[in-house]
Amino acid sequence: MPPSSPYPITLDANERVALQRLARRPTASYRMVVRARIVLAAAGGASNTAIAADQRVHVDTVRKWRVRFWQRRLDGLTDVPRPGRPRRFTDVQTAQVKALACELPADRGVPLSRWSAADLADEAVAAGVVDDISASTVTRWLAADAIKPWRHRSWIFPRDPHFTAKASTVLDLYARIWDGRPLNDGDFVISADEKTSIQARCRCHPTLPPGQTRLMRVEHEYERGGALAYLAALDVANGKVLGRCDASTGITPFARLVKQVMTSEPYASADRVFWIVDNGSSHRGQTSIDRMANTWPNAKLVHLPVHASWLNQVELYFSIVQRKVVTPNDFYDLTDVEDRLTAFQDHYNLGARPFNRRYTEKNLDALLKRLTIHEPLPTAAQSPTN
Incomplete structure (x- = not known):
């Protein structure tokens, strides 16, 4: 006969019910189920060796939980708090x-x-x-706390005293509203700008196409083949683009873009064509507004606030051009650049659709309220003198 344990287990009715429920509970942790089974088997008179074989644990484990239950009853089956490694920092x-x-x-x-x-x-x-x-x-x-001090984001404080009014006018035009009234079918909204200095970089060795487990490879060294500007006019309502390449930007190149658009239908016979532009030198100030009105009576130039090109929808198209056409820059010469841009423009217009911009005056007001907590630095003219 194996020696009996010096720690015999006798259960009252409540303890037996509690242990049986724990042993059958599907949501209980496995270690608690094993401990309950050990105590129940011990209360039934089984030896430590037999319990260990039946539960597939070491005999020392059976001995440990027999003793713990004998000393502290049901509370003895829970883990003793462990001190762990002391904290180094408060x-x-x-x-x-x-x-x-x-x-x-x-x-x-x-x-x-x-x-x-x-x-x-x-x-x-x-x-x-x-x-x-x-x-x-x-x-x-x-x-x-999602703190990333090694990253930064550029921003600029609005300095146009009429920022809200000008930005609201542009947002209204995107919503097809002018002076508080809806636009009619004969009115069109054009977003126009220039993408400057698109270089023709001829790589010293041909670009290699991608292959299995290999990225496309673009030669680091290149020869410069000059640069040109890409001027584009985006029809906000349908997303189609009319554009052209020119040697540079300026009043005359921009006038050629306007002529290209205003002499084509449906803009030539339109009631009104609103041109949304930034404050670049090609179309800045009241002079540009008068020049547009005198040359094209049914056209109206609308300026964005200073430093608000992000409100100009054509910039979204230019970002697509940058990703899909210009990068990586690998062209034979300027003619190759122009041909690629023109071909992409035609390809883009085949499936063109308006940008789903949801930036409204409500979003603009929220932005301006956030910016009011930042005080702009004084300009040189406002700086105190010694």
């Missing part, structure tokens, strides 16, 4: 390092344009926030 230190990441390095006298995780770790030690810390720890802390 919550205050974590917050201080995150605060450092939200400061500009120059404000702390550090000769950097932006922080990296390693730089922040060094600065935290130099500032006495911590005695020692790794860059990986800093990265993990910043990731918890």
